[in-house]
Amino acid sequence: DTGVSQNPRHKITKRGQNVTFRCDPISEHNRLYWYRQTLGQGPEFLTYFQNEAQLEKSRLLSDRFSAERPKGSFSTLEIQRTEQGDSAMYLCASSPGHGITGGTDTQYFGPGTRLTVL
Amino acid sequence: AQSVAQPEDQVNVAEGNPLTVKCTYSVSGNPYLFWYVQYPNRGLQFLLKYITGDNLVKGSYGFEAEFNKSQTSFHLKKPSALVSDSALYFCAVRDGGGSTLGRLYFGRGTQLTVWP
Secondary structure, eight states, X not given: OOSOEEEOSEEEEOTTOOEEEEEEOOTTOOEEEEEEEOTTSOOEEXXXXXXXXXXXXXXXXXXXXXXEOTTXXXXXXXXXXXXXXXXEEEEEEXXXXXXXXXXXXXXXXXXXXXXXXX | OOEEEOOOSEEEEETTSOEEEOOEEEOSSOEEEEEXXXXXXXXXXXXXXXXXXXXXXXXXXXXXXXXXXXXXXXXXXXXXXXXXXXXXXXXXXXXXXXXXXXXXXXXOOEEXXXXX
């Protein structure tokens, strides 16, 4: 399967712990996005990378959240000192992002990582 | 500010009947519009998009959507619903002329139920 993959699929943690999620985009996709989805809501944008550069961050991305894409391939999203309000599905997406048409690209989503903070 | 509204939380339709899932949007520039479908415990699957050109866009699984600029709408349609179409549907928009080139703005979703 050459789609977007995310690991782990489920994570249960205790409040105050740190967690890290990984996303592997579709091969040769330059753009990578993170979204958060809570129950009954649509996905909300968190951040986006063009290759290894983090180009945009939402105000939702507090200082407890950090994302990296060190070699322009996979990405990690870390949440420090988790809170119960962080419980959500974290979705990763990728798109080709080549040239001036990158803005019209389709974003392809992974299966998500469901985080439960106890 | 960019936003999407899906005015119906639920849509119920009998198998074989036509279905419509409504979406309206607000952007400051040209809208790039998308429909995604989500099955339980799964990520979002792309159905179709409107960027420019013909207002009627055809997508996967027999779905289509009509872009209406004057009504700022992008309703999803299918002539004959299947039970397997039952899922959560999301409309999303990106501002083609804005500086937020990456992000999509999603609606809250519409749960479609097709009964046999």
